Amino acid sequence: MDDHLRIKILECIERALQEDIGKGDVTSGAIVPPDAGMSGRIIAKQDGVIAGLDVAQATFFLVDANIELATHVDEGAEVESHQVLATVSGPARAMLSGERVAMNFLGRMSGIATYTNRFVRAVEGTKAVILDTRKTAPGLREIDKLAVRRGGGQNHRMGLYDMILIKDNHIDFAGSLEQAVRRAQAVSGDMEIEVEARTLDDVREALRLGVKRIMLDNMMLDDMHAAVVLNKGRAKLEASGNVRLENVRQIAETGVDFISVGALTHSARVFDASLDWIDTRNTP
Numbered sequence: 001m002d003d004h005l006r007i008k009i010l011e012c013i014e015r016a017l018q019e020d021i022g023k024g025d026v027t028s029g030a031i032v033p034p035d036a037g038m039s040g041r042i043i044a045k046q047d048g049v050i051a052g053l054d055v056a057q058a059t060f061f062l063v064d065a066n067i068e069l070a071t072h073v074d075e076g077a078e079v080e081s082h083q084v085l086a087t088v089s090g091p092a093r094a095m096l097s098g099e100r101v102a103m104n105f106l107g108r109m110s111g112i113a114t115y116t117n118r119f120v121r122a123v124e125g126t127k128a129v130i131l132d133t134r135k136t137a138p139g140l141r142e143i144d145k146l147a148v149r150r151g152g153g154q155n156h157r158m159g160l161y162d163m164i165l166i167k168d169n170h171i172d173f174a175g176s177l178e179q180a181v182r183r184a185q186a187v188s189g190d191m192e193i194e195v196e197a198r199t200l201d202d203v204r205e206a207l208r209l210g211v212k213r214i215m216l217d218n219m220m221l222d223d224m225h226a227a228v229v230l231n232k233g234r235a236k237l238e239a240s241g242n243v244r245l246e247n248v249r250q251i252a253e254t255g256v257d258f259i260s261v262g263a264l265t266h267s268a269r270v271f272d273a274s275l276d277w278i279d280t281r282n283t284p
Contacts, residue, residue, distance in 0.1 A: 001054075001146075008142040013059050015139065016101045021063075025097040032093045039089035039279045042106070044079045045272040049117045051075055051150035052109030053086055055143065056102035064094030076113065076150040085273065092280060099275055108140075109147035110271030116151030116264050119248055128252035128259050131156045131238070135262040144265045156260055164188055166195040168217070177202055181209045194238070203227045207234055215240050215260075221250055228255035 001009075042056070053071045060067040067090030073079055088095065119130045130153040136144040145155045157163035166180045174180035177195065184193050194213040197203045200223060206214050207230070214231070216224050218241035231237055238258035239251045251259055 005142060005146070009055060009146070010058065010062070012140060012143055013055065013062055013101070013105070016104070017059065017062060017098070020101050021097055025093065028093045028096040032096065034093065036092040036280065037090065038092040038095050038277055039087065040095075040275050040277040041084050042086040042088065042103075042273055042275050044081055044083045044085055045274055046081050048079060048110055048114035048271050049151050050077050050079055050085060050110050050271075051113035051147040052106040052143075055105045055109065056086070059102040059105060060088065060090070060095065060098045063098035064091050066090050067094055067098070076152070078117075088275070089279075103273065103275055105143065107270040107273060108137075108268075109143060109150070110273065111268040112144060112147035112265055113151030114271055115268035116148050116153040118245060119259075119261055119264065120152035122245055122248050123252040123259065126249075126252040128239075128256055129154050130248075130264075131258050131260040132264045133240075133260050133262040134159065135266040137265070148264055151264075153261075153264060162191075164191055164193045165215070166193065168196055168198060171196070177205050178209060181206070181211060185209075196240075197227070199223075200226055200230065203230055207231065211235060213238065216256065217241050221254060224251065224254040224256060 050073055057069040060069055069086055069088045071086045072084050132148040132155055164184045171177050171180045194215055195206045195211050196215045196217045197206055198217050213236045215238045216227055236257045238260055239256045240260045243261045
C-alpha cells in the first residue's frame with residue numbers, strides 16, 4: 001500500500017471513528033473500569049475472500065495504540081466459515097469503542113472482495129478483466145476499490161480527474177460523438193480517452209477518430225461480438241451495463257477486454273464475521 005493510499009484510508013477511518021464515538025463511548029465509560037483488559041478472536045461466519053484486516057488493525061490502533069491485532073490470514077485469502085481470522089487484545093474500553101467501526105470496515109471490504117472474486121472466477125480462461133466503477137459508497141472510494149483489487153478485480157478510473165470518459169450525456173451535449181471526441185482530444189494531453197458507444201455505428205465512428213478505448217454500453221451479445229470483429233484489436237473494448245453473474249461468462253466469451261460491474265461495490269453483501277471475546281481481565 002503506497003503512502004497516498006495509506007493517508008486516504010486513515011482519513012476514512014478517522015471520519016468513521018468520529019461519527020461513531022463522537023465525544024466518547026458513554027456506555028463503556030460507565031460500565032468498564034479504566035484498567036480493564038480484554039482479548040478476543042475475529043471469526044469468519046461464512047466462506048469467502050478476506051479484505052480489510054489491516055484496516056481493522058489501523059482502526060483499533062487509532063483508538064488506542066496499546067491494542068494489538070494479530071492476523072492469521074493474508075489479505076485476499078480464501079477462508080472457510082468458523083476460521084479464525086485474527087486475535088485482538090488490549091484495553092477493554094478502547095477495544096469496545098473501536099469494535100463496531102473495525103468490523104464494519106472488515107465486513108464491507110470482505111463482502112466486496114468475495115463478490116468480486118465470484119465474477120473473476122466466472123470469466124477464468126477468457127481474456128476479460130473484471131473492473132469496478134464509481135458506484136462506491138460516498139467517502140469510501142479508496143476502501144471499496146482496494147477491496148475489489150483484493151478480490152482479484154481491477155480498478156477503473158478512481159474519479160472524474162484521472163481519465164476522460166465520454167458518456168452519452170456528453171455526446172448529446174456536444175451534438176455528436178465526433179464533436180465530443182475532438183474537444184476531448186484537444187485538451188487530453190497524455191490522459192486516456194474512453195468513449196461510450198451505444199451502437200455499432202458509434203464503434204465505427206470512435207475507431208475512425210482514433211479512440212483507443214471504447215465502452216460497449218448495454219449492447220446485446222451479438223452486437224458485442226460484432227464490435228470485437230469490427231475492432232480488429234485496434235482499441236480496448238469494455239462491456240458495461242446489466243452485467244450479472246448469470247451472464248458475465250457469455251459477455252467475456254464475445255472477446256471483450258474489460259467488463260465493468262457496478263454491482264461489485266453497490267450490491268455486495270457484507271461478509272459475516274464476528275469478534276468473540278474470550279477473556280476479560282484487569283491490567284496490572
